[in-house]
Amino acid sequence: MSMNENGSIDLLLAQTQTWNHMFNFISSSAAKCAIQLGIPDVVYKHGKPISLSDLTAELSLIDRSKVSFLPILMRFLVHSGFLNQHENEHYSLTPASQLLVKDDPLSMRSYFLIIHDPVLLKAWSCLNDWLQNDSSTAFHTAHEKSLWDYYVQEPRVGDSFNESMASDSRLIANVLITECKHVFEGLTSLVDVGGGTGTVAIAIAKAFPAIKCTVLDLPRVVGNFKGNGNVEFVGGSMFEKIPNANAILFKWILHNWSDEDCVKILKKCKDSIPSREEGGKVIIIDIVLENPNTSNEFVRAQHYMDMLMMVFYAAKQRTKMEWERLFTDAGFNEYKITPTLGTRSLIEIYP
Numbered sequence: 248m249s250m251n252e253n254g255s256i257d258l259l260l261a262q263t264q265t266w267n268h269m270f271n272f273i274s275s276s277a278a279k280c281a282i283q284l285g286i287p288d289v290v291y292k293h294g295k296p297i298s299l300s301d302l303t304a305e306l307s308l309i310d311r312s313k314v315s316f317l318p319i320l321m322r323f324l325v326h327s328g329f330l331n332q333h334e335n336e337h338y339s340l341t342p343a344s345q346l347l348v349k350d351d352p353l354s355m356r357s358y359f360l361i362i363h364d365p366v367l368l369k370a371w372s373c374l375n376d377w378l379q380n381d382s383s384t385a386f387h388t389a390h391e392k393s394l395w396d397y398y399v400q401e402p403r404v405g406d407s408f409n410e411s412m413a414s415d416s417r418l419i420a421n422v423l424i425t426e427c428k429h430v431f432e433g434l435t436s437l438v439d440v441g442g443g444t445g446t447v448a449i450a451i452a453k454a455f456p457a458i459k460c461t462v463l464d465l466p467r468v469v470g471n472f473k474g475n476g477n478v479e480f481v482g483g484s485m486f487e488k489i490p491n492a493n494a495i496l497f498k499w500i501l502h503n504w505s506d507e508d509c510v511k512i513l514k515k516c517k518d519s520i521p522s523r524e525e526g527g528k529v530i531i532i533d534i535v536l537e538n539p540n541t542s543n544e545f546v547r548a549q550h551y552m553d554m555l556m557m558v559f560y561a562a563k564q565r566t567k568m569e570w571e572r573l574f575t576d577a578g579f580n581e582y583k584i585t586p587t588l589g590t591r592s593l594i595e596i597y598p
Contacts (some may be wrong), residue, residue, distance in 0.1 A: 249565055252271065258483045260509050261554050265395050267291060273323075274323075274327050275363060276363075277320060277323050277329075278324070278327070278329055278347075278359070279326065279359065279360070279363045280320065281320070281324055281329065281344075281347075282347050282356055282359060282360065283360075284306055284307075285305075285306065285349075286302065286324075286330075287300055287309075287340060287344050287345075287347045287348045287349075288349050288350070289306065290302065290306040290330070290338060290340050290344075291340060291345070291348045291351075292525070295339070295522060296331075296333045296337035296338060296339040296503075297337060297338055297339070298335065298336060298337050299317065299318065299321065300367075302317075305315060309392065314429065318336075321336075321338060324344075325338070328341055328343060328420070329341060329343065329344050330344060341568075346396055346418075347359060350415045351416070352417060352419055353418045353421060354410065354414055354573055355414055355415070355418070356414070357407060357410040357411045357414050358411035358412075358414055358415055360407065360411075360489065361404070361407040361408055361410075361411045361556075362411075364407065365402065366390070366397070366401070366404055367386075369389040369390070370384075370385045370386040370388070370389045370390075370558050371385070371558060372389070372494060373385045373388040373389040374558060376388050377558075383561055384558070384560060384561045385557075385558040385559070386558065386560075388423045394559050394560065402567075409443060409444065409468075410518055412443055412499075412513075413443060413444050413446045414456060415499070416443070416446035416447045416450075416498065417446055417450075419498065419532060419588065419591075420446060420447045420450035420451070421450070422588060422589075423447075423450075423451075423588070423593075424450060424451065424454045424533070426587055426588075427585070427587060427593055430452075430530060430593065431451065431454075431455050431458060431494075431596065433493075433526055434457075434458050434493045434494050434495070434526065435457060435458060435459065435493055435526075436458065436459045436460075436461070436491075436492040436493045436518070437458050437459070437460050437461070437492055437493065437494045437495070437496055437530075438460075438461045438462075438489060438490050438492045438494075438495045438496065439451075439460060439461070439462050439463065439496045439498070440463050440464075440489060440495060440496065440497050440500060440512075441463070441464055441485065441497065441498075441500040442462035442463065442464055442496075442498070443462075443464055443468055444468075444472065445462040445472065445478060445480065447496070447498055448460040448461070448462045448478055448496075449478055452477045452478045456476075456477060458477065459477045459479075459492075460477060460478045460479075461478075461480075461481055461490050461492065462478065462479070462481065463481050463483055463485060463490060464482070464483075465471070465482065465483075465484065465487060466482030466483070468482075469481070469482050485512050485515060486508075486511060486512065486515070488515070488519075489515045489516055489518075489519040490519065491519045491520070492520065492528070493520065493521065493525075493526045493527060493528075494520065494521065494526075494528050494529070494530055495516045495519060495520060495528075495529045495530070496529075496530045496531075496532075497529070497530070497531045497532070497533070498532040499532060499533060499591070500533075500565070501531060501533055501573075502533055502534065502552075502556055502562055502564055502565070503556070503560050504560075504562060504564050505561075505562065506569075506573060507509070507577075509573050509577075510573055510576045513529065513573060513574070513577035513578075513579065513596075514577050514578065516529045516577075517577060517578055517579065517598055520598060523580075523581075523597040527597070527598055528595050528596065528597050528598075529579070529595070529596045529597075530593070530594070530595055531593075531594040531595075531596065532588060532591055532592075532593060532594075533564075533565075533591055533592065533594065534549050534552055534553075534564040534565070534590060534591050534592070535565070535566065535567050535570060535584055535586065535591075535592045535594070536549055536550075536553060536564045536565055536566045536569075537549060545589055545590050548590045549564060549590055550564075552564055552590070567584065570582070570584075570594065574596050578598070579596045579597060579598055580597060580598065581594045581596070581597045582594060582595065582596040582597070583596075
């Protein structure tokens with residue numbers, strides 16, 4: 248093969264790679280369409296691979312002429328790993344689309360839909376403007392207010408966000424309690440900082456009845472939630488006071504904040520827990536960012552999340568060295584990272 252032929256092949260490959268970058272949004276748009284049509288729900292309720300005709304009959308398509316376009320959507324969903332295709336045009340769910348079934352207790356449906364809400368999508372179109380202006384975040388550039396303020400002023404978006412976080416917490420709590428029981432052994436008290444509606448704390452309290460769990464979040468978040476058994480809710484700010492406990496838990500909280508703010512928060516933790524000899528520690532569930540040259544599903548998701556934190560909060564995911572610097576600056580002496588939660592890791596730090 249001549250050099251010219253090699254050059255042509257490389258050029259065509261580069262063109263194809265560029266197309267795939269250009270059209271990346273189509274994958275999530277098609278999946279969003281499938282969720283809103285209820286395709287995962289219909290397939291799940293069918294209980295076995297479903298034919299295209301049976302699926303079509305269950306969908307609420309007002310204009311039946313649109314039925315002729317469904318094979319295109321279904322073909323794409325199969326190619327993108329959203330559905331399995333069997334003989335005679337029968338379809339079943341993949342593990343990923345199983346997580347988008349509305350009534351699945353671990354469903355990520357609400358999370359998927361809030362990420363693709365037009366309000367949040369607008370921020371991405373302002374990324375270039377934000378990098379060249381003095382606005383605090385790309386979201387602020389788009390809406391002239393912070394994402395947190397938007398949640399307060401627009402209950403529809405705020406409620407959707409809270410439900411998406413609760414759904415993620417249900418999934419993580421399930422894995423955490425199954426795979427990481429040792430983390431909670433010997434504890435008598437735990438504070439879940441930024442724990443929202445208490446999904447993780449309630450799951451821990453149920454699995455470990457000897458642990459008294461406290462959910463700390465802003466008063467407007469915990470609202471009128473009442474404690475039950477060994478779970479209580481406290482309204483307050485983690486920058487002011489964190490209740491005393493053996494352990495303090497941060498599930499996907501610190502990545503929202505700057506390094507300076509994280510050090511302040513961790514110092515508050517250090518004031519609220521006993522020494523390591525007395526069982527004191529901070530438990531962090533968050534991303535430990537891997538080398539971007541590493542190619543797998545987990546690392547790809549990490550770098551998507553890194554971009555997401557930048558756009559919405561002007562924050563970031565952190566590498567192992569960046570985490571270590573925070574812990575040292577906050578006065579902690581030792582830490583342990585266990586990469587056991589897929590995209591995220593379990594981090595334990597000790598005074």
